[in-house]
Amino acid sequence: MTRGLFNPKPLVFDKCDFKNCKITTDMQQLSTSEAVIFLHDSFSSLPKKPNGQVWIFATLESPYFTINRFKTDQLKRKFNWTMSYRKDSEGFSPYALLRKHVQSPVKNYTSIYLNKTKNVAWVVSRCRTPSKREAYVKELSKYIDVDIYGKCGKPCSFKEDCKTHLSETHRFYLSFENSLCKDYMSEKILRIYNNNINFLPIVRGAPNAGDYLPQKTFISTSDFESPRKLAAFLHMLGSNETRYISYLKEKDKYFDTVNGCLRVGICDICHRLNYRKQYSKTINLTKWLWENQCHMPNDIHT
Template identity: 40%
Template structure:
C-alpha cells in the first residue's frame, strides 16, 4: 500500500515537472507552437510614465508583440546636513531632485542640526564656528568645510586634520565655489543720463565702515589718503552717520551714489578671490559711482577692467589721490567708467549652486579623498599682509 502511494506521488510530481518545462520553453497559439523569442528593445524610461520592456514572439512569418512591466527603478536618496549652520543663513531647500537640479538623476534631502548627523552621508561644517570637540566620523560620510570669510577671521584646530574631503568657500579652486557674486555681461548695456549724473556729484569719496582695525590695514591707508583728498567716513569709524549697517542696498548707498564720485570698497583682508558685497553691490544695484577697491590681489581675473580703480595699482596714497582728482574733474573720463560698468550686471549666490553638484558627487564618489590638513589648504599662498 505504501509503495502504491509513493508511486502515485512520483507520477504526479514527474508530470508537474514535464508541464513546467513545456510552459517554460514553448508558448501555444491555439493548436500551433510559437518557438522563437526575440528581444525588441531595452527598458525605456520616461519621466512620469511607466517603463515598458517589449518582446516579439515569432512563428514563421507571423509575429505577435507582448509587453511586460519591469521592476520599479530604484532611486537612491542621500541626506546632506548642515551640522552647524550659521545664524545668517536660511534653509529653504529641503529636497534636491531633477526639478531643482537639472543634472541630477538621483535625489538628496537637505537638513540642519546635529540630530541629523548620524543619518547623513554629506555633512557640512561652518568653519567660522567649528565645535571644539570634533564628532566621530561615520563610515561612508563625506565632510565638507564651509566658509565665506577670510581665514584671518577664524581658526581651525588640529583635531580637524584628515576629516574633510571637500571645500565650500569663496575661492575659485574650492570643490564647490561659494561666491558673493558673479559678474555677467549684459546682452544690452544699461544706459543712463551720464552728464546729469556727473553734474550732480559735488563730493569726492565716501566710505561706510564699522570695523576700524583690520588685517588689511585699510584704515591706515585711508588716513594717509585723507592728506591729499577729501574722504567722508560714515559709521562707527567716522564722524558721519547714515542709517543702520546692512550688507544689502540701503538709503545710504543711494545717497552716496547721488552725491559722491567715488566709494571705497575696501576688504578687511587681502586674500586671493576674496571679494565681498562691498564691490558686488555696484553691479547688483547699478550704482552710478566708481568703486575704489582694495582686496584680492587677483581681482583683475574676474572683475572687468575699466569698471573700478584699484589701490594696488598705485605706489602711494598721494599718487592715487592725484589720479582720482584727474578722473573726477573730467566728465568724459569719469563717465566712461560708468558706461563700462553698465555693460555688466551681477548675480548673487544661490545655495543650490553648491548643493546640487554636491548631491551629484555624493552619488558618484567613494569618499576616498581626504584633505590631510585643512589649515594648509586654507593658508598656503592665499593671503598677503600689507
C-alpha cells in the same frame, strides 16, 4: 546634511547636473548622512566621524576670521572637501557672479556727473583690520577728500540706502576688504554693481580681483605704488567728464546675481557625491586655509 549653515527649504537641485541629493538639518540623521557640511562658526567641538562619511568645511570669511573659531587640532585629517569663495573649493561659492545686462540701463550720465561735488566715500564698521585699510585711508586722505561713514566714521542718515544716496554726490567709493587674500571679494565690492549706485568702486582686497571684475569698471589700489599716486589718478579721472562717464557706463553693463550665499556651490557638492570615489581625499584644513593665500600690504608704512 547641513549643520548651522542655511535654511534648506528653498534649496532644490532641479538646475544641477544631478538631482538626487537632499539637504536636511535634522540632527537625528547626523551619523547616517553621506556628507555633513560644517559652517566655520557653527561648532565648538566635532562629533565622532562615521567611516566613509564626507565632511565639508564651509566658510565665506577670510582665514583671519575663520581660524580663530576653533582649536587647530580639530582641523587635521578630519575634513575631506571645502565649500567657500575660493575657486579651488569643491563647492565654489563666490560672493557674487556678475552678469551682463541684455540691454544697458538708460541714464542721463551727464546729469549724474555734474551733480557730483565730492570725491571719495567709505562706509565701514570694522576699524582695525589685517589689511590695514584704515592706515591706507588715513594716508589717502592727505591727498584727496574722503568722507567716512558707519561705526568708524559719522552716521549715515540714509541707513539702508546709504551707498545709493552717497553715490549721488560722490565720484568714488572705497570697496576695501578686511583681508588681502586670493579670491576674497565680498559684498563690499560686488554690491556697487547695483545699477542704482552711481559711483566707481576703488578695490582693495583679492590680488586677483581682475579675474572677477570687468576691466574699466573699477580702480584697483594694486595698480598704484602709494595712496598719493592713487589720489593723483582719482583727481585726473574725476575731472575728466568723458573718461569718468565711460567707466560708469561700463560698470552699469553688469549686475550682481548672487549676493553672498554658500548655496551656490551645492550643485558642485552633489556632483562630487555622485562621483565621490574620484574625489576621495582628506585635507589639512589649517594648511588649506593659509598656504599661498594671504599677504600683508606693501604699499603703506605703519
